[in-house]
Structure formats: C-alpha cells, structure tokens
Amino acid sequence: MLVVxxxxxxxxxxxxxxxxxxEVRAGEIVTLMGRNGAGKTTTLxxxxxxxxxxxxxxxxxxxxxxxxxxxxxxxxGLAYVPEERRIVPGLxxxxxxxxGLIAGARRAEMARMVDEIAETFPRLKERLDQEGTSMxxxxxxxxxxxxxxxxxxxxxxxxxxxxxxMPVLVDEMFELFARMKARGTTLLLVxxxxxxxxxxxxxxxxxxxxxxxxxxxxxxxxADAQIQERYCAV
Ligand code: ATP
Numbered sequence: 589m590l591v592v593x594x595x596x597x598x599x600x601x602x603x604x605x606x607x608x609x610x611e612v613r614a615g616e617i618v619t620l621m622g623r624n625g626a627g628k629t630t631t632l633x634x635x636x637x638x639x640x641x642x643x644x645x646x647x648x649x650x651x652x653x654x655x656x657x658x659x660x661x662x663x664x665g666l667a668y669v670p671e672e673r674r675i676v677p678g679l680x681x682x683x684x685x686x687x688g689l690i691a692g693a694r695r696a697e698m699a700r701m702v703d704e705i706a707e708t709f710p711r712l713k714e715r716l717d718q719e720g721t722s723m724x725x726x727x728x729x730x731x732x733x734x735x736x737x738x739x740x741x742x743x744x745x746x747x748x749x750x751x752x753x754m755p756v757l758v759d760e761m762f763e764l765f766a767r768m769k770a771r772g773t774t775l776l777l778v779x780x781x782x783x784x785x786x787x788x789x790x791x792x793x794x795x796x797x798x799x800x801x802x803x804x805x806x807x808x809x810x811a812d813a814q815i816q817e818r819y820c821a822v
Pocket of ligand 1: 599602604622623624625626627628629630631
C-alpha cells in the first residue's frame with residue numbers, strides 16, 4: 589500500500605534521512621523505531637510532503653506522491669497525526685471532529701460520522717460537547733486520531749501517540765490500534781514505547797542515524813533484547 593524507496597531529506601545542510609526504504613502492506617500495523625534523533629519524525633514528515641528538501645520515491649496505492657503538494661495525500665486516503673495534536677481551542681470535541689471531514693460533507697453525513705467514530709472512542713463519546721482543549725493530554729491525542737479517522741482514510745501515520753500520556757490511556761490507545769486494524773485501517777506508527785508497539789505490530793523497522801538498520805516481525809523483535817538495547821534505548 590505504501591512503498592518508500594531511497595527516501596532522503598535534509599534540513600539545511602544536514603542530511604537527516606538517508607536512503608530510507610520500507611513498505612507497509614494493506615491491513616498491517618508497522619512501527620518505525622529508533623533513538624531520539626534517528627530520523628523517524630522527519631521520515632513521516634517527508635512522506636507527507638512537509639520537509640522542504642526531499643528526494644526518492646513514496647508510492648501510495650501505486651501513485652507517486654513525493655513531489656505532490658501535501659493535501660493530495662489526504663484525498664488519496666493517507667492521513668497524518670503529528671506529535672503536537674493541534675486540537676482547536678474554543679471548539680468542542682464534536683466540532684473538532686467535524687473539522688476532520690473533507691470539505692463539502694453534508695450535515696447528515698457529518699452527524700452520522702461523528703456518531704460512528706464516537707462508538708470507537710468511548711472516552712470522546714462522553715465528552716462530545718466539552719471543549720476539546722479542556723481534556724487531558726491522552727484524551728486530546730485520542731481526539732486527534734478520531735479526527736483523522738473522520739475522513740475514513742485507508743492509512744494513518746501516527747507520530748508518538750503514547751508520548752506523555754498517563755498509563756491507563758496508553759493501554760486504551762494500543763487497544764484502539766488493534767480495533768482500528770480490525771476495521772481495516774492500515775497504521776504506520778512511530779513509537780518510543782517499544783514493547784507495547786511491537787506487541788501490536790505485524791512488522792517493524794529500526795532507524796539509526798537516518799538509515800534503516802534492521803527490520804523484522806514484531807514478535808521476533810520483541811524477543812530480541814540485544815537489538816532493542818542497541819538501537820532503541822533512549
Ligand atoms: P525524536 O523522537 O527525538 O523526534 P526522531 O527519530 O523523530 O527523534 P527527527 O525528529 O526526525 O528524529 O530528527 C532527526 C534529526 O534532524 C535530529 O538530529 C534533529 O535534531 C534534526 N531536526 C529535526 N527537525 C529539525 C528542524 N526543523 N530543523 C533542523 N534540524 C532538525
């Protein structure tokens with residue numbers, strides 16, 4: 589579904605992503621792991637067209653996207669939830685969700701989608717009329733993910749969704765990923781929470797200094813303490 593090949597990205601002179609290649613097949617959960625600064629966020633941002641200088645190939649459902657403007661990706665069914673959640677202050681949970689629908693949706697369709705998404709996110713269902721930014725960090729993260737799902741994307745890129753969230757919500761978040769997968773949504777995660785991420789992942793790639801240095805099945809990497817210690821200790 590997503591095939592990244594010889595992806596390179598630069599911030600000014602620094603060459604942060606170097607010949608990165610990986611793929612995510614339809615229906616999979618795939619995780620990118622690696623230490624702070626390994627280039628994981630920049631890889632996601634490059635896929636989304638958000639890094640000024642980039643080269644290589646990013647194919648999504650057979651279409652080359654790397655040179656396309658960012659919104660094109662949303663129209664083809666690729667969504668992105670960045671680390672900073674960008675919940676709009678002053679708007680309720682419901683209104684924030686409505687922002688996730690592609691412009692032009694009818695009122696009835698909007699209401700139906702909010703109801704449907706709220707079923708998947710019980711915490712949000714109870715808080716639909718509360719102001720979005722008044723919720724806890726973890727709940728706001730759920731809202732950011734739910735908002736991305738409003739447009740019914742085929743695939744979502746998630747940057748450190750469990751970062752800074754209280755443990756009970758981290759558990760809920762990973763259960764949610766399994767439910768999203770069961771609904772047919774494909775996920776690419778960047779996660780520091782290595783053990784939990786590997787438990788839900790079909791496969792994972794390890795980045796180090798801007799390059800892919802290892803790939804494997806989630807279960808195999810979970811059992812490989814050496815690899816985890818070498819590349820993933822923060
Ligand atoms: P983290 O978990 O800390 O976000 P990461 O693996 O996601 O790590 P990136 O955020 O992609 O890593 O950063 C890769 C490298 O690029 C780092 O050396 C970082 O300092 C540098 N970098 C990131 N963003 C910028 C920027 N906007 N301008 C210049 N350099 C940047």
